Amino acid sequence: MLFNKEESDILLHRPVTPRVLLWAKIGVLVRVSLWLAGAFNLAGFFAGIGASDGGWLFPPAHVISTVLEALFCAGSVVVVYQLCLRWFGRERLDGLMTMAQVIVAIVAVLAGQIPQLIGRFNGHLNFNFHSWWVCLLPPAWFAGLDDLIAGSRSGPSAILAVAGITATAAILWLAFEKLARDYESGLQSLGEAAAPKRPRGERRRWLATLAGRPPLRWWLRDPVARASFLLVAAYLFRDRDVKLRVYPGLAPMLVWPVILLFQTHGPGKTDGFSGLSGFSIAFSGIYIGIIPMLALDLLRYSQQWQAADLFRVVPMNGPGPLCDGARRAVLCVLTLPVAGALALLAWQIGSANSLLPLLLPGIIALPVYAMLACIGGRAVPLSLPTEEAKPVGRGATMVAVMLLSGLLALVATLSWNFGWFKWLLPAEVVLAAGLYLLMRASVGAARWTSPE
Amino acid sequence: MISLQNLTKRFGSQTAVDALSLEIPAGQIVGFLGPNGAGKSTTLKMLTGILAPTSGTATICGFDLLKDTIEVKRRVGFVPESGAVFESLTGLEYLEMVAALYAIPSEAARARIRQFIAFFDLSFETLTDKLLGAYSKGMRRKVVITAALLHNPPVVFFDEPLDGLDANAAVGFKALIQTLAREGKTIVYSSHILDVVERVCDRVVIIDKGRLLLDGRPDELVASHASGTLEKLFTQLTGGTELEQRAQDFAKTFRP
Numbered sequence: 001m002l003f004n005k006e007e008s009d010i011l012l013h014r015p016v017t018p019r020v021l022l023w024a025k026i027g028v029l030v031r032v033s034l035w036l037a038g039a040f041n042l043a044g045f046f047a048g049i050g051a052s053d054g055g056w057l058f059p060p061a062h063v064i065s066t067v068l069e070a071l072f073c074a075g076s077v078v079v080v081y082q083l084c085l086r087w088f089g090r091e092r093l094d095g096l097m098t099m100a101q102v103i104v105a106i107v108a109v110l111a112g113q114i115p116q117l118i119g120r121f122n123g124h125l126n127f128n129f130h131s132w133w134v135c136l137l138p139p140a141w142f143a144g145l146d147d148l149i150a151g152s153r154s155g156p157s158a159i160l161a162v163a164g165i166t167a168t169a170a171i172l173w174l175a176f177e178k179l180a181r182d183y184e185s186g187l188q189s190l191g192e193a194a195a196p197k198r199p200r201g202e203r204r205r206w207l208a209t210l211a212g213r214p215p216l217r218w219w220l221r222d223p224v225a226r227a228s229f230l231l232v233a234a235y236l237f238r239d240r241d242v243k244l245r246v247y248p249g250l251a252p253m254l255v256w257p258v259i260l261l262f263q264t265h266g267p268g269k270t271d272g273f274s275g276l277s278g279f280s281i282a283f284s285g286i287y288i289g290i291i292p293m294l295a296l297d298l299l300r301y302s303q304q305w306q307a308a309d310l311f312r313v314v315p316m317n318g319p320g321p322l323c324d325g326a327r328r329a330v331l332c333v334l335t336l337p338v339a340g341a342l343a344l345l346a347w348q349i350g351s352a353n354s355l356l357p358l359l360l361p362g363i364i365a366l367p368v369y370a371m372l373a374c375i376g377g378r379a380v381p382l383s384l385p386t387e388e389a390k391p392v393g394r395g396a397t398m399v400a401v402m403l404l405s406g407l408l409a410l411v412a413t414l415s416w417n418f419g420w421f422k423w424l425l426p427a428e429v430v431l432a433a434g435l436y437l438l439m440r441a442s443v444g445a446a447r448w449t450s451p452e
Numbered sequence: 453m454i455s456l457q458n459l460t461k462r463f464g465s466q467t468a469v470d471a472l473s474l475e476i477p478a479g480q481i482v483g484f485l486g487p488n489g490a491g492k493s494t495t496l497k498m499l500t501g502i503l504a505p506t507s508g509t510a511t512i513c514g515f516d517l518l519k520d521t522i523e524v525k526r527r528v529g530f531v532p533e534s535g536a537v538f539e540s541l542t543g544l545e546y547l548e549m550v551a552a553l554y555a556i557p558s559e560a561a562r563a564r565i566r567q568f569i570a571f572f573d574l575s576f577e578t579l580t581d582k583l584l585g586a587y588s589k590g591m592r593r594k595v596v597i598t599a600a601l602l603h604n605p606p607v608v609f610f611d612e613p614l615d616g617l618d619a620n621a622a623v624g625f626k627a628l629i630q631t632l633a634r635e636g637k638t639i640v641y642s643s644h645i646l647d648v649v650e651r652v653c654d655r656v657v658i659i660d661k662g663r664l665l666l667d668g669r670p671d672e673l674v675a676s677h678a679s680g681t682l683e684k685l686f687t688q689l690t691g692g693t694e695l696e697q698r699a700q701d702f703a704k705t706f707r708p
Contacts, residue, residue: 223553224553226552242540304536304540309497313502313528313530382538448501450504
């Protein structure tokens, strides 16, 4: 929202200064923040009236503190962008912000699991409201303001309230006055394509070089699949739009196997039978299998979808080889590193090593899951407009897949506990191979459908 | 070389192309004209295999569009109006991808790409160092034209090919298509720049609402309709009457 590439063409030649634009955007950011804050605090507004140190003053006090907090949050976002712009320049801003948003998505999923992980390690969440470090948390400042106006009116609350008001004023001054010039210059340079400071060609060729050497060269013998592999890999590494859709979308898939593995560790988790531990390991293995499926689905969408008309013009019977290349790119770039990291983590955790074979049912199912996304030649990369990406439809599919995956994990765990796991694996290999070959033939036979 | 037989395309109740029939011999440059929404791009998309016709068919180089689609596609090059490219690839990566899709060996493709970039005055460093998203519109158009001609097709469809090209590149491009036509390639050239069409094309086909309105040599058509220029003929045929008067009236509304 702060930096839109098309904006300079549409607005900057009109009598609107970047500062006015910035204010307008801040206005929208604040309003959105207020809507969210209002929604989250709705119960709190009324609960505060009935609290032992609350009263009729609480709702207006909480309105003031909520508005201040929304201003603080919106201003902080703007300041962070402006500082990045000042320190790293426009060229690197996109990359940095993309990375930041991806990390935030992963951390948000991970953070939700921290309390129960601490509990699992027999740790204690001893939250002392009188600890000195609480004063460093912005929510405490605004809670202090509430307490100052409508609560105990104690000295520490006054200090926190002053800290909140001062910090908000400082952030707003930085955002709208001190650093506003950086925003203006950043906005003006949006449409400029600066020459690269150093040759990037060789750096960009590493993908092609990698694909041209064994083992990838052996794996990518078909030139169309190889071209599709390189296209998808390049977009996974370079394209902001794709990165912002794929990585946050995959964040739960990347984080959950780690959490499930940690759940198998800790006091009370010993080798041998442990129903929950076994199920967790089996399920984390299946999560790895779902990564390529979800990634292939997310990779179908692109802002440059019209460029994919090229695939229909070239002499190809159907989209099979393109799906094949995309599938291999996702396996190579996303799935293998995650699987490797997970195996390393499992080995490091150590205590559940005897249960690690339970990862195998998921890993055996991985090629089937990956191929599932390609059925009917659906996984043509970057070929659909981003507006058509419907999380609701994908959510329904994912629920169905998760239920099936849960069933597989349950069967794996039961077979482990009843001693017929050694028979389950070959049976699954045969079944998975059969399904894989059937689906592969189906993808190969898929023909182009009319794009209307 | 190209033969359209009652080619029709309907989108729901709307008919975009209505039983269009044409014969285009080898070595001819055909200007394919029509107002916005006339069905030009839809026709070209059907002829290149992007869209399936609702009825009718076409043959290109003797191959039926519906029965021998792959053989048709091998013989066709297409510069789409959108000029869309995969912007997170470098120019070279994009062209190498296109070469791979046409099964052109990489060495042959690289040699051909070098010929094109020399013709279009692009540097090889630009092609390898910069992502297509950072190219100017004209540079991107040059890459798209190169991609369409990379496999040396006998039939080429151009949809607004000059969009974004500078004057020098446009002159060079016009000379290029005339030379290609002399060497036997068939060019179908769709554009709204009618004076260029008038100068470059051997023949003009004008369609409106999916139907063929006029077909012939530009000079003969202009003479037979006593319209003076192709532009005036076009506006006469496609309902653009009293445009100058309407423009003058509208401009007057801006007077202080």
